[in-house]
Amino acid sequence: MKKILLAAMLGWLSVFTTGCAVSSGQESTGQYVDDATITARVKSRFAEDQAVAATRISVETLKGVVQLSGFATSETERQRAAQLAAGVPGVKSVQNAVQVRPPQS
Numbered sequence: 001m002k003k004i005l006l007a008a009m010l011g012w013l014s015v016f017t018t019g020c021a022v023s024s025g026q027e028s029t030g031q032y033v034d035d036a037t038i039t040a041r042v043k044s045r046f047a048e049d050q051a052v053a054a055t056r057i058s059v060e061t062l063k064g065v066v067q068l069s070g071f072a073t074s075e076t077e078r079q080r081a082a083q084l085a086a087g088v089p090g091v092k093s094v095q096n097a098v099q100v101r102p103p104q105s
Contacts, residue, residue: 031063034064034090035061035062035063035064036061037090038061038064038066038088038090038091039059039060039061039066041088041089042059042061042066042084042085042088042091043059045084045085045087045088046059046081046084049080049084051076051077051080052072052077052080052081052084053072053073053077056070056071056072057069057070057071057072057081057098058070059085061091063092064090064091064092064093065091065092065093065094065095066085066086066088066091066093066094066095067095067097068081068082068085068094068095068096068097068098069097069098070098070099071098071099071100071101072098072099072100072101073100073101073102073103074100074102075100077100078096078098078099078100081096081098082094082096082098
């Protein structure tokens with residue numbers, strides 16, 4: 001009975017101690033939180049800026065690298081989104097995959 005209890009406790013312990021990796025490619029829970037904070041700050045800057053439509057541009061962050069995707073109505077908006085993202089503390093680089101699609105009449 002003691003061996004079964006000990007095995008069960010060790011099993012639970014291994015679940016909690018190996019739970020540090022958040023997902024494939026992420027180093028730790030701390031890194032995940034940092035990335036989530038960067039993403040939130042970039043989105044907040046988009047929402048505050050008159051030139052960028054925050055609803056059309058998606059933001060993802062992995063290890064401080066911000067990936068932008070979605071659509072802009074002009075090259076100016078596309079570049080402004082990258083500029084805003086690059087200005088957020090903790091951003092190492094910005095990969096701008098936003099496509100320019102002029103508004104349809």
